[in-house]
Amino acid sequence: MFAKKKKEVVKKTLTKRSENYSQWYLDVVETAELAENSPVRGCMVIKPHGYAIWERIQHELDRMIKETGHSNAYFPVFIPKSFFDKEAEHVEGFAKESAVVTHYRLQQDATTGKLRTDPDAKLTEELIVRPTSETVIYDTYARWIQSYRDLPLLINQWANVVRWEMRTRPFLRTAEFLWQEGHTVHATQEGAEEETKKMLGVYQTLLEDYLAIPSIAGKKSPSETFAGADHTYTLESMMQDGKALQSCTSHNLGQNFAKSFNIQFTDENEKQQYAWQTSWGLSTRVIGALIMSHSDDLGLVLPPNIAPIQVVLIPITPNKEDEEEVLSVVTKIEEQLKAQGVRTHLDSRAHISPGAKFGEWEKKGIPVRIEIGPKDIAKNTVVVARRDNQNKHDILLEQLADSVKEILQEMQVALLTTARERLTQHTIVATNYQELKEGVENGKFVLAHWDGTAKTEEKIKAETKATIRCIPFDGEKDKGSCIISGKPSKQQVVFAKAY
Amino acid sequence: MFAKKKKEVVKKTLTKRSENYSQWYLDVVETAELAENSPVRGCMVIKPHGYAIWERIQHELDRMIKETGHSNAYFPVFIPKSFFDKEAEHVEGFAKESAVVTHYRLQQDATTGKLRTDPDAKLTEELIVRPTSETVIYDTYARWIQSYRDLPLLINQWANVVRWEMRTRPFLRTAEFLWQEGHTVHATQEGAEEETKKMLGVYQTLLEDYLAIPSIAGKKSPSETFAGADHTYTLESMMQDGKALQSCTSHNLGQNFAKSFNIQFTDENEKQQYAWQTSWGLSTRVIGALIMSHSDDLGLVLPPNIAPIQVVLIPITPNKEDEEEVLSVVTKIEEQLKAQGVRTHLDSRAHISPGAKFGEWEKKGIPVRIEIGPKDIAKNTVVVARRDNQNKHDILLEQLADSVKEILQEMQVALLTTARERLTQHTIVATNYQELKEGVENGKFVLAHWDGTAKTEEKIKAETKATIRCIPFDGEKDKGSCIISGKPSKQQVVFAKAY
Numbered sequence: 001m002f003a004k005k006k007k008e009v010v011k012k013t014l015t016k017r018s019e020n021y022s023q024w025y026l027d028v029v030e031t032a033e034l035a036e037n038s039p040v041r042g043c044m045v046i047k048p049h050g051y052a053i054w055e056r057i058q059h060e061l062d063r064m065i066k067e068t069g070h071s072n073a074y075f076p077v078f079i080p081k082s083f084f085d086k087e088a089e090h091v092e093g094f095a096k097e098s099a100v101v102t103h104y105r106l107q108q109d110a111t112t113g114k115l116r117t118d119p120d121a122k123l124t125e126e127l128i129v130r131p132t133s134e135t136v137i138y139d140t141y142a143r144w145i146q147s148y149r150d151l152p153l154l155i156n157q158w159a160n161v162v163r164w165e166m167r168t169r170p171f172l173r174t175a176e177f178l179w180q181e182g183h184t185v186h187a188t189q190e191g192a193e194e195e196t197k198k199m200l201g202v203y204q205t206l207l208e209d210y211l212a213i214p215s216i217a218g219k220k221s222p223s224e225t226f227a228g229a230d231h232t233y234t235l236e237s238m239m240q241d242g243k244a245l246q247s248c249t250s251h252n253l254g255q256n257f258a259k260s261f262n263i264q265f266t267d268e269n270e271k272q273q274y275a276w277q278t279s280w281g282l283s284t285r286v287i288g289a290l291i292m293s294h295s296d297d298l299g300l301v302l303p304p305n306i307a308p309i310q311v312v313l314i315p316i317t318p319n320k321e322d323e324e325e326v327l328s329v330v331t332k333i334e335e336q337l338k339a340q341g342v343r344t345h346l347d348s349r350a351h352i353s354p355g356a357k358f359g360e361w362e363k364k365g366i367p368v369r370i371e372i373g374p375k376d377i378a379k380n381t382v383v384v385a386r387r388d389n390q391n392k393h394d395i396l397l398e399q400l401a402d403s404v405k406e407i408l409q410e411m412q413v414a415l416l417t418t419a420r421e422r423l424t425q426h427t428i429v430a431t432n433y434q435e436l437k438e439g440v441e442n443g444k445f446v447l448a449h450w451d452g453t454a455k456t457e458e459k460i461k462a463e464t465k466a467t468i469r470c471i472p473f474d475g476e477k478d479k480g481s482c483i484i485s486g487k488p489s490k491q492q493v494v495f496a497k498a499y
Numbered sequence: 500m501f502a503k504k505k506k507e508v509v510k511k512t513l514t515k516r517s518e519n520y521s522q523w524y525l526d527v528v529e530t531a532e533l534a535e536n537s538p539v540r541g542c543m544v545i546k547p548h549g550y551a552i553w554e555r556i557q558h559e560l561d562r563m564i565k566e567t568g569h570s571n572a573y574f575p576v577f578i579p580k581s582f583f584d585k586e587a588e589h590v591e592g593f594a595k596e597s598a599v600v601t602h603y604r605l606q607q608d609a610t611t612g613k614l615r616t617d618p619d620a621k622l623t624e625e626l627i628v629r630p631t632s633e634t635v636i637y638d639t640y641a642r643w644i645q646s647y648r649d650l651p652l653l654i655n656q657w658a659n660v661v662r663w664e665m666r667t668r669p670f671l672r673t674a675e676f677l678w679q680e681g682h683t684v685h686a687t688q689e690g691a692e693e694e695t696k697k698m699l700g701v702y703q704t705l706l707e708d709y710l711a712i713p714s715i716a717g718k719k720s721p722s723e724t725f726a727g728a729d730h731t732y733t734l735e736s737m738m739q740d741g742k743a744l745q746s747c748t749s750h751n752l753g754q755n756f757a758k759s760f761n762i763q764f765t766d767e768n769e770k771q772q773y774a775w776q777t778s779w780g781l782s783t784r785v786i787g788a789l790i791m792s793h794s795d796d797l798g799l800v801l802p803p804n805i806a807p808i809q810v811v812l813i814p815i816t817p818n819k820e821d822e823e824e825v826l827s828v829v830t831k832i833e834e835q836l837k838a839q840g841v842r843t844h845l846d847s848r849a850h851i852s853p854g855a856k857f858g859e860w861e862k863k864g865i866p867v868r869i870e871i872g873p874k875d876i877a878k879n880t881v882v883v884a885r886r887d888n889q890n891k892h893d894i895l896l897e898q899l900a901d902s903v904k905e906i907l908q909e910m911q912v913a914l915l916t917t918a919r920e921r922l923t924q925h926t927i928v929a930t931n932y933q934e935l936k937e938g939v940e941n942g943k944f945v946l947a948h949w950d951g952t953a954k955t956e957e958k959i960k961a962e963t964k965a966t967i968r969c970i971p972f973d974g975e976k977d978k979g980s981c982i983i984s985g986k987p988s989k990q991q992v993v994f995a996k997a998y
Binding site for chain 2: 036038039040043044045046047048051052054055071072073074075076077078079080081082083084085091095096097098099100101102103104105106107108114115117126127128129136139140149155159160162164176178351
């Protein structure tokens with residue numbers, strides 16, 4: 001009975017993926033209570049369930065960032081305008097579409113009584129709300145670094161950043177978003193390159209082991225390289241509609257910023273050298289990737305390793321006289337699972353029916369639901385339902401903790417396997433432009449030879465909307481000829497439409 | 500030999516408290532590498548050691564906030580100007596001295612090539628960088644809350660905020676600072692009042708059990724009440740110079756914001772009611788309190804329960820041939836202490852002398868230093884030095900973990916005891932205005948009867964620079980007469996100069 005009711009409710013609220021994928025995404029965000037639009041243009045409110053997912057991501061990523069020798073610090077939210085003038089490419093990439101602080105005071109208008117900007121409180125130099133912190137951090141690093149003994153300098157920051165995006169979508173593209181940005185300084189080019197790759201590896205571990213998202217690791221083409229970097233590495237994941245999503249990037253900045261901000265050190269031979277730098281970031285955007293990797297027409301699906309709640313317990317008490325016993329058993333199960341390190345929530349709300357609870361937690365993507373009623377207790381069992389494949393089983397109470405842990409692990413593996421299969425099945429090789437066009441149109445990742453020129457890249461983008469997602473590290477290094485120009489190509493690159 | 504060198508270095512770098520307390524504070528912040536001024540006016544850079552302390556505070560406070568039933572969420576950094584117009588008192592308190600975003604784009608000046616604000620990208624409504632988030636959060640709450648079943652709504656946010664302070668000091672008063680702000684909604688006045696007190700209690704636990712800072716809990720006088728609140732509770736702590744520092748506040752907002760932002764709910768009798776609200780916050784300012792509660796002329800002193808590093812291990816290897824053995828023993832000790840849950844750091848830097856290391860970690864306030872050299876190993880002992888009282892003891896290796904844990908606990912208790920004694924010894928009762936004046940001048944907290952009027956409060960402030968820090972909860976409820984006006988007074992209040 002409950003199951004039927006639940007599905008009706010769900011059907012009413014979520015658009016099917018097959019009908020309108022884009023609306024389905026918004027429906028998942030809304031019905032799972034992850035985020036909503038705020039009254040401030042382009043800024044979202046991250047609701048408790050969405051923020052709890054971000055906290056889990058932060059927890060695991062922060063641990064890995066520290067295990068690889070980095071310390072956290074905090075730099076100002078504002079950047080003086082002149083800092084952007086120092087790095088010519090960087091200014092092109094970021095400074096322009098940013099929030100600009102011009103005044104530091106409001107005053108009440110004598111006539112209307114309303115607030116207005118105080119013309120006497122104009123800043124002598126405008127401040128930009130950070131879109132990324134290279135400039136303000138490197139201005140500081142120039143003072144911190146004197147000698148090769150100060151290197152490597154390995155620092156990370158958790159912060160909010162603002163980019164004035166005109167078309168926004170929750171998590172995927174918002175005017176304000178949350179992220180971490182790592183900023184490191186090295187004595188050698190090799191040191192910087194090693195760091196750039198190491199942190200991409202950390203991100204890949206986070207994505208695969210926790211978010212169950214496979215990705216193609218590779219290098220960006222020059223046109224997609226971070227403004228001010230020598231080169232950019234990326235993880236590109238495939239969403240359920242076949243489009244690519246860039247989950248994070250890791251930049252080898254070379255000596256570009258070191259020269260703009262005069263970051264020099266005395267080397268072991270007492271010679272002054274410009275330092276080598278990296279920066280790397282992962283943002284709340286990855287929650288968009290998480291949603292679009294695993295969720296279904298019933299709502300969000302969370303991989304157990306990242307789910308803030310792994311198991312929800314729902315007591316079923318059709319008769320008043322059973323309440324006490326059921327709640328006592330359920331509370332014991334809660335304690336037992338928590339003691340085993342399972343993130344467990346007991347939903348004891350009395351005014352909501354079990355069926356409504358099933359629907360709510362299903363939409364919120366909780367991996368395992370346990371139902372306990374008097375009939376179950378009589379049999380010494382509980383009903384355990386798995387979110388992704390909707391399997392339901394009676395499990396003996398004494399085997400519950402072990403079974404739950406097994407189911408969580410199985411589900412984690414199953415989600416990654418499914419996503420991996422999708423990536424493999426929907427990646428094709430194009431030997432001519434027609435095949436590339438068709439592949440892109442059908443939501444595929446298309447591997448094809450490219451001559452390495454921006455001209456070819458632009459032509460393909462203009463005609464197919466596909467961009468070069470990356471030059472994959474693991475791609476076969478078979479030489480060939482560009483599918484457009486016929487010129488020689490060192491290896492195939494990945495073309496796809498992207499978020 | 501090393502000890503002597505260390506003290507010389509320290510004397511050179513830190514001003515003594517007795518010479519210039521204010522400069523000493525800045526010297527501690529600098530030499531402990533906690534923070535520094537940034538190129539952005541009034542904003543500081545929180546350096547890794549300072550940020551690690553903040554992370555420890557966040558970790559403990561976040562746990563307590565969640566244990567008391569709150570969830571974290573995230574709201575926009577920007578607030579539309581019109582939101583401040585909605586709460587008349589609030590606008591007085593906050594909106595005026597804030598950073599105002601007026602434009603969303605920069606452009607390159609054709610003549611100079613430099614960036615300038617694009618006049619075509621003026622916002623139709625200015626955005627204020629949040630000085631506190633009541634307005635933007637409550638605008639959202641009005642949509643979230645429909646029924647009494649949605650209450651209480653218990654939410655917290657970790658965020659950066661900006662207040663355009665003209666005179667700044669690291670941690671104590673900065674244009675940008677980090678904090679948490681709790682925002683809750685209740686069905687009844689009693690519910691809101693209980694919450695306001697409960698969260699003050701959480702802060703008091705954090706301060707006493709972790710930061711070893713005693714405080715006087717009480718209510719603010721109307722003139723110091725949060726703009727828009729019915730009343731404000733506070734924790735007031737005494738710094739080493741006898742001045743008060745407000746470590747946090749907890750506000751009972753009554754129905755003031757609910758009426759401005761139309762937060763209504765249907766009660767159990769199907770009647771529409773305005774909700775009752777609270778907000779409460781603790782910021783990086785508390786690190787200023789931490790510094791001024793315990794530190795000495797040698798530098799920072801950190802209570803073990805909040806120290807990011809509790810024990811630093813320093814290998815002493817005067818001869819090359821001892822290095823391997825010493826490092827092997829030290830590494831074993833590191834593993835052993837970490838396994839026991841002691842936050843331990845092994846300082847194995849080869850290019851820095853043990854003496855210089857002693858000085859550095861002393862300035863950074865690490866509670867326990869362990870020195871291990873070949874002579875110690877021969878005796879099967881190590882040297883354990885405690886930061887606050889400078890005691891040094893040889894400890895047998897097999898007793899090390901237990902001894903260290905004992906020393907950490909003793910030091911934690913000792914710091915709180917010393918701070919408590921200071922608070923008791925420097926709190927006096929004034930029975931007339933002359934005694935109050937003298938007390939305040941001599942750096943005391945002065946308990947005195949007050950008639951409850953703003954006029955008397957202002958007179959005392961103008962003449963002595965002392966403000967009413969709070970009307971203490973635990974104050975004796977003895978009636979008396981105001982030391983200025985002679986009018987009846989219900990209880991004594993705390994006067995002091997404050998940060």
